[in-house]
Amino acid sequence: MIECPNCKNKEYSGALFCSQCGSQLTKGNDATQSLMRDTGSAIFDSAVIRKLKDMPSGVAVDEATVTLHVLDTGQFLPLSGQDSFTLGRLSQGQPHGPDIDLTDYNAYMQGVSRIHATITVEKGRVYITDMGSVNGTRVNGNRLEPHAARPLQNGDIVILGKLKLQAIIRY
Amino acid sequence: MPDFSDNYYARLGIPFNATRDEVRNAYHDAARRLHPDANPSPGAVDQFLRVQEAYEILIDPQKREEYDLTLPSVDSSLGITIDTVYSRNELLRSPDPQLIYVMMEFIPIPTTEEVSTPLNLCIVIDRSTSMQGDRMDVVKAAAISIVRQLHPTDYLSIVSFSDRAEVIVPAMHSSNGLEKIESQITMLQPGGGTEIYRGLQAGFDEITRFLRPNYLNHLFLITDGQTYGDEQACLDLADQARDSGVTINGLGIGNEWNDKFLDTLTGVTGGNSTYVSDPRDIKRFMELKLKRLNRVFAENVILNMKLAEDVEIHYAFRLGPEPTKLPVDMPLNLGNIQSDSGLTIVFELFVKKIAQHNSMVLMDGIFRYEIPTRIIPTVRTPISISRPVSHADGQQKPPPQKIVQAMSKLTLYRMQEQAKQDLEAGKIEQATRRLRFLATHLLAQGETSLATTVLGEAGRIERERSLSEEGEKRIKYGTRSLLLPPGSGVNL
Numbered sequence: 001m002i003e004c005p006n007c008k009n010k011e012y013s014g015a016l017f018c019s020q021c022g023s024q025l026t027k028g029n030d031a032t033q034s035l036m037r038d039t040g041s042a043i044f045d046s047a048v049i050r051k052l053k054d055m056p057s058g059v060a061v062d063e064a065t066v067t068l069h070v071l072d073t074g075q076f077l078p079l080s081g082q083d084s085f086t087l088g089r090l091s092q093g094q095p096h097g098p099d100i101d102l103t104d105y106n107a108y109m110q111g112v113s114r115i116h117a118t119i120t121v122e123k124g125r126v127y128i129t130d131m132g133s134v135n136g137t138r139v140n141g142n143r144l145e146p147h148a149a150r151p152l153q154n155g156d157i158v159i160l161g162k163l164k165l166q167a168i169i170r171y
Numbered sequence: 172m173p174d175f176s177d178n179y180y181a182r183l184g185i186p187f188n189a190t191r192d193e194v195r196n197a198y199h200d201a202a203r204r205l206h207p208d209a210n211p212s213p214g215a216v217d218q219f220l221r222v223q224e225a226y227e228i229l230i231d232p233q234k235r236e237e238y239d240l241t242l243p244s245v246d247s248s249l250g251i252t253i254d255t256v257y258s259r260n261e262l263l264r265s266p267d268p269q270l271i272y273v274m275m276e277f278i279p280i281p282t283t284e285e286v287s288t289p290l291n292l293c294i295v296i297d298r299s300t301s302m303q304g305d306r307m308d309v310v311k312a313a314a315i316s317i318v319r320q321l322h323p324t325d326y327l328s329i330v331s332f333s334d335r336a337e338v339i340v341p342a343m344h345s346s347n348g349l350e351k352i353e354s355q356i357t358m359l360q361p362g363g364g365t366e367i368y369r370g371l372q373a374g375f376d377e378i379t380r381f382l383r384p385n386y387l388n389h390l391f392l393i394t395d396g397q398t399y400g401d402e403q404a405c406l407d408l409a410d411q412a413r414d415s416g417v418t419i420n421g422l423g424i425g426n427e428w429n430d431k432f433l434d435t436l437t438g439v440t441g442g443n444s445t446y447v448s449d450p451r452d453i454k455r456f457m458e459l460k461l462k463r464l465n466r467v468f469a470e471n472v473i474l475n476m477k478l479a480e481d482v483e484i485h486y487a488f489r490l491g492p493e494p495t496k497l498p499v500d501m502p503l504n505l506g507n508i509q510s511d512s513g514l515t516i517v518f519e520l521f522v523k524k525i526a527q528h529n530s531m532v533l534m535d536g537i538f539r540y541e542i543p544t545r546i547i548p549t550v551r552t553p554i555s556i557s558r559p560v561s562h563a564d565g566q567q568k569p570p571p572q573k574i575v576q577a578m579s580k581l582t583l584y585r586m587q588e589q590a591k592q593d594l595e596a597g598k599i600e601q602a603t604r605r606l607r608f609l610a611t612h613l614l615a616q617g618e619t620s621l622a623t624t625v626l627g628e629a630g631r632i633e634r635e636r637s638l639s640e641e642g643e644k645r646i647k648y649g650t651r652s653l654l655l656p657p658g659s660g661v662n663l
Binding site: 001007011012013014015016017019020021022024026086088094096114115131132146147 | 258265522569575601603604608611
């Protein structure tokens with residue numbers, strides 16, 4: 001038996017994909033490695049990617065405004081215009097990226113999945129949900145169960161794979 | 172040139188190089204099916220006599236040799252190449268069970284002369300009360316459009332059913348009175364319940380009137396309802412249809428019909444079923460089907476493999492054309508092979524225990540099909556699926572990209588299947604979890620609307636412990652359509 005690195009489901013040896021979470025299981029040719037090659041030469045169509053810097057900052061979403069602070073590089077990413085945002089990275093051949101593309105923040109090397117997590121704002125409350133990412137999501141050091149929403153407080157440290165973000169929430 | 176199409180080999184459905192055992196078995200099979208005591212269909216007696224005549228000549232080596240001399244030169248080449256790809260280059264000598272994926276691609280070798288094979292087509296139309304209005308009108312229009320596109324040599328019959336069946340147009344050459352056929356279709360009135368078996372039986376009877384080896388025998392079933400209590404009778408009839416070389420294709424309209432049942436019913440005959448939510452797609456579906464039939468190179472493509480001890484087929488799927496889950500029992504009816512595209516299937520084989528040799532035969536058997544443009548249509552060839560067995564773990568090459576790509580898409584289809592199984596088994600949490608993972612993958616592929624449906628259904632399961640009929644079908648056929656080559660249209 002082999003264990004799915006993503007969701008710990010057990011599969012028979014020789015299985016190509018996890019039957020529970022759909023992750024690719026084969027070694028030597030897994031998604032991560034083939035993407036490594038892809039991203040090396042990828043030319044992204046910048047028109048397709050929703051560039052964060054082009055977005056208006058600080059617009060109120062319901063009653064709460066979320067800004068993500070990328071701790072390693074010091075940038076601030078305001079989330080605005082919607083009440084739900086997917087976080088992840090755009091990869092080649094993927095027609096639609098996440099709402100917030102973290103490719104520019106070295107997301108790939110930091111182990112961020114293509115659709116890694118979702119931040120939702122509901123009635124002034126902010127929640128984060130891990131979307132079954134390969135390397136998991138931590139909030140203040142605690143790993144989230146995939147697909148279970150967890151409330152997010154101002155100042156919480158969110159780690160997607162290894163990428164550290166701080167949630168700044170203004171009411 | 173004399174017509175050799177009605178030769179003795181074709182009558183028995185055997186290849187030119189058939190052994191005496193094959194001659195005998197083919198005769199016994201046909202006799203069991205056609206014997207007047209067992210088969211009351213109108214064409215059966217005549218067919219039985221013709222088969223009997225063929226058998227008496229071919230079973231006698233001397234008479235057979237003399238008969239062969241009367242035939243023109245026979246093309247007995249395979250006409251199809253088989254490309255087999257494995258997910259692993261070797262099996263591991265390990266006490267643990269293991270999986271291996273086998274992908275088989277059947278590619279026709281184009282012939283110089285492209286002749287389209289005549290059809291023996293029966294359209295079976297559900298005219299139950301629920302078909303009233305739009306649906307009935309569109310079905311009528313679609314049927315008329317099909318009738319107009321048939322070739323003069325094609326046979327056509329039309330049957331309608333509710334809780335009983337009526338033969339609207341008995342099997343005949345479609346050129347005989349096109350106008351009359353059209354007016355018969357126009358006069359169809361909805362009303363009554365839905366008993367699919369009645370329609371199928373009447374349709375099958377019409378097709379059997381002209382069961383010729385050089386014809387493509389197809390039944391189109393159009394329904395919007397569930398059938399009650401006659402499922403088993405329908406499935407028995409499907410087995411009979413398969414044995415007679417009749418393919419059943421299903422078209423389900425709206426959300427009420429029983430997709431699982433229709434999938435099984437059509438699957439055993441090598442056909443498939445399709446979901447149409449918008450009645451306007453009916454015409455498109457039927458025309459596409461007809462176009463495909465006009466390009467058939469080989470039909471009744473059957474794989475009959477014997478599995479090694481300790482090997483099971485866990486999953487079988489036809490990737491293309493017309494992606495469809497296949498039954499895991501043999502013989503496996505794969506449907507048609509079109510002249511302009513191949514046919515691709517994939518097996519997930521479960522190897523419980525590795526053989527004690529350096530190589531292991533996983534399954535072997537025969538691959539047979541009919542090329543209707545040939546004088547002797549039946550071709551068969553042995554097939555064996557085997558892999559070397561190794562000790563070392565480090566020798567595994569990465570699986571071929573082709574298989575990985577196909578399986579990555581098929582995995583999504585299987586996730587929704589498994590979520591439904593979880594739900595049936597009462598594992599609510601597992602089902603919703605799986606659906607949410609599925610939604611994530613769909614989002615990553617840009618299938619936003621399908622992902623939203625999946626998430627909606629996951630929420631519904633948590634609240635109500637069930638899926639909505641519409642959502643369930645949308646997810647099933649939506650994930651299945653991901654397997655279609657790009658640009659081939661939704662769901663068809």
